[in-house]
Amino acid sequence: MADRANLNETMESGAPFVPLSAARPNLRDPRLVLSLLEADQVVAAKSQTHFGRRALSLGIRLTLWALRGYVLLMMIIVVVSVLRALHGAR
């Protein structure tokens, strides 16, 4: 009963509910579950909320493209080095 009283206060205040006395909490009580999780931790809420797209400035877009070019170029170089190593092994 004390847990339930604490829970009611929690529901109103939004503060985390920590029933210290209970060694095994009754997690069948959904309100206790909700009091322990942050709003965005609940699967049902999380699956329906998304961070919106951010506007990418020209500088950021250029940086991302440059890094993408860097990776592609480096992968080509890795392939060259692999072919060289295989050729050298023969």
Place this chain on the structure above:
Amino acid sequence: MSARERNSLSSKSKASTARADAHSAHPTTESASAAAPELIGLLTHEDIDRARDRYEVERARSRGQGPRALGRFRLLWLLVGPGILVFLGENDAPSMLSYSADGARHGIGFFLPFVLLTFVMGFVVQEMTVRLGAVTHRGHAELIFDRFGSFWGFFSMGDLVLGNFLTLITEFIGIRAGLGFFGIRPVVAVGGALVIVVGAIGTGRYWTWERITMGLAIFNGLFIPAAILARPNWHAAGRALLTWSPLPRGSHYAVIVLILATIGATITPWMLFFQQSAVVDKGMQPRDISAGRFDTFLGALLAALFAIAAILATVPLFRHGITAAQFEKAEFAQALVPWIGQAGAALFALGIFEAGMVAAIAISTSSAYAFGEVLHTGHSLNRPLRDAWPFYLTLTGSACAAAALVLIPAFPLEFVILIVNVIAVLAMPPALAFLLLLVNDREVMGEHVNGFWANLAGIGVTVLLISAGIGFGLATVFPQWLGG
């Protein structure tokens, strides 16, 4: 623009989430019971398991207040995990064999302090994923898709999928090589490892999975007795740590490849995705960030110690002029028998097996988390199989495919191991760019955005990785510049 675009909730839920947005720039710090009490009827098995973990954490936190060291220790015990797993998972078979190649080919002069530096760099970037996960409760892949769109998201996923799959192959190479020392046939070794991977996820509980994998990961410490049996020159080790000398000799190209492989043995894209998703699955919240930071530091420290031990254990090969590359199937352990004895070599082989085992679990989980986040299907180890079968299918499917490839005869093992780490380093700068953009995004992170020093360190690591990659490219295209 609002940080969140909410849709298709019930009208009541919409109202409550709108309230949350109005109250706070970052509503995730608000208890669900206050922000959206109508969620009561929508709770899942995953929520209940996570709430159980949170209950234990909150209880330990309230008991740990004041001078009670035991309570604080219990709180840390409950909150450590993702950081230790990510670093000991990255101390994987190819990494350990790269470290061993450092020690066997070039001694300890340069590589001992360099390996320490790579772990410092690893800590800098992994700490950011702790904050991202604890604040947003979203995985790395999900955040990249949300904030940058699917165009950049798919590029990022492409790097991750390629890197993860190649690395996963090398983990099974390590498992095969480690158990091969004991005369275990490859098909038995690889098949047994697959059973362990599936067994660990079969518990249907993140907490149990985490503790089982941590229990396995601690055997990474087997490299320490192996190093002691190698009777290292402690004076030379101390001098190397302080002076970074003597510098490695021989082919400059080979040294550059080994430097890149050594960086790739500590910093890779899968680590970013894995730790953030694990922090989310563990249910960590912003108030747990300092514990998560400690977890990451402890993981980096342990992994650095074990990596240094692997280098010291293989130094006898260098001292006696033996090149480990001469040995097929990366059988460093076999090569070490004359110098550190059968027991020492057995410890080394077990260490290589364990390193491959833990990494196979962590990397296949990292791929599964990322796929689940992008496809918006269940992606939690707290979910039962029937609720999240695509997640578990990705996890076991990637492990099975990698294991099968390893059984193909005449697989170029040592070369693949070294080149995988090189690819990991080359793919890292774009991953770090997304990480830095996300962790500086005030709409996502609120008050937990990067400070000046974190940005300086993060940009420094990125520039260093790009420079190392460009050095590798120039050495490959213009080998005459380096006399090689």
